Amino acid sequence: MRQRRVPTFPTERFLRRFASFSEIGQTEDGAIHRPFGSDADLAARAWLMRLAKEVGMSVSVDAVGNIWGVLPGKADTGAIVIGSHHDSVPNGGRFDGPLGVLMAIEVIQSLAESGYENEHPLAFVSFTAEEPNPFDLSTLGSRSVAGRLTQEKLLAAADWNGRPLTEAVDAAGGDLHAFATVRKTADDIAAFLELHIEQGRRLETRGIPIGVVTGICGIYREWIRVTGEANHAGTTRQADRHDALLASSEMLLAVERLLTAWDDDELIATIGRLNVIPNAMNIIPGECEWGLEIRGGDMDKVYRFRDACFEAFDEITARRGVEYGRQPLLDQGAQPMAADVIDVLHDALAGLAIPYLDLASMAGHDATHIASFTRAGMLFVPSIGGKSHCKEEESRIEDIEHAFYVLASAAIALDSKLTSADEVTHEETV
Template identity: 50%
Template structure:
């Protein structure tokens, strides 16, 4: 559904840039293979930097290979930053991450065209390796800025072709020897704003063009190992079996039930991987390893699902005579977005006549890590059909324009209201 409102952003130009960037890494299936540090991703980096230089921006690459493009302000204040990421999942779409970077580029161009001078420096940023990648380090660039990654975390890390992460980083313009200097950028930021596709159906189902993100989901992951007794599938009678896969199947259902019984829209749980051993047709499975993931907008919701699941797992282990081991390997707390940024985005959307929906993000984003070091906020653009991480990923241009216009005016309002320390001066 399209909405005709006060024009600010040049939508036609923005659409052309979306299509132009969408050629980098395009495969025969129509999707994008622009994984971090591939030739396609490196070419996209070069393209972006050329675009930024053409606008007169001061382009820098930090030690984590994040691309920063600065537009000067009148005063020596911390920069107001905005952007996202350009890397994709395998066979991904043109909008995830890239849209936020391209909207940031369009904002810079419109500021130039309108000859708008700002108090704060404005900074476009494209973060390195937001998506899962062959090096096993997602949200890489934003975690580096937040001080959550160290030089030691890079040592010895390789991809499937034995390429060292440190070498790939150098090829992209980073500097692993000075990696921890990336965190030194944090005090120079007064705020970070990110426009992103929703990757779900809530906005498009509600026919609302702009989503204002209240917070970013917490993510809990544990490795569950079910150990039974591998034995001959033909000669072991049913009452004597300790089938690890049958027990694991019950755990999978228990995961689904534990989340569903919460009856909360923003609580989900998933088993996305199963490793069955010995994985032979004529052998009763002796061991199964799976990964359980729970997401929720509050820690209490995640803990409630975990508690219910733990009880179910213990009961199934006793009944089936198997052992079940649980090992936590990720516990990322929910991250609220900054109230001033939420309010500013809502006010500007209202002034432009756009309906908004305040909602939590059920996916992780760079903004979650930036929230540890500066004010952080997000806008969502409706995803057609709720599709993402696939070639069919798309958003309507009118909805893209709506979010871009809100961002543009919110940035100018924040430029007026934030002081030297990023404090609201209203």
């Protein structure tokens, strides 16, 4: 199955490391609680830096706390970087993030041990605060690297208890006052690869071990406020009611009805937060606020679905005698992965005779932001039962082994194909 020069996957070593790392932030019931800024986050950072130094990498922490480990190449060129993140959602799983970070170290170490002489520097990265966190700054590390956050915003940020972000970043080894040094370009990162669990069931359902990510979904969010009329719950006749909660309930069900009718694997919508005002047992709800999120690989579809939702909302609110207002919150376009990196991954899979599926990611990832300024590619391994962000999160070692060989093959191919001229002149993704 292995191509020439690709090292053998050290299964026992990888599993031993993975089990050890999974103990950091583990709860009594087996979940992982390792949010950014926590003691477990700091312990995970120390563990990763210690391992990277042991395998011969030079290790550094940038101004926002991203951890970089570099194995120098024969040429002073942009690095081929492999990585993901080490933090978790509250009470999450073992695989989301750490699989990609530990595999990055494993690929680089195994290539070096096999005697492979890399032209480009080979590097791993563990990005800071990929997951939502108390500072309300998800993908903090990768967005900073891509120039999508400002120093002003970060210096002013604090968590829900008032702890300054500067304090958490300082504890992680960073320094927001040196924020300007974080930004990287295609001259610094010649190519980026990220391995991640799928967090869905598209691969598992089809019995396919590897997914090649063609792009990462766009995300559209609006905050909706439905205004009816608060009144006495006992004395107001049904015919005289203008119930904001019931109107909202019908609007939410309309979103579900439209999703069912569209029947598209790469389009999804969610209402994940709802406030009822005044939220009392004996008062008809006068206001109801909620957030609508739509995700899709094709933004034209996202916008058409949004418009269909609001057409349905217009009819419902008119019929029920209530009004609604809209506040757009996020309009983040879909981000394609680099065509030449996808080709390299396809070639590696073909050479290894591993079945694969091209698919769009319906979750956001660090690769979204790195792909905005340099070549980036991404692989998925199946999630058993589609489970993620929970303690039941699991992927099979057989699929993880496939991913190792694909990443190692792709790193070798990129190291050979990317010349200095390519790194400077390639067309950046937008």
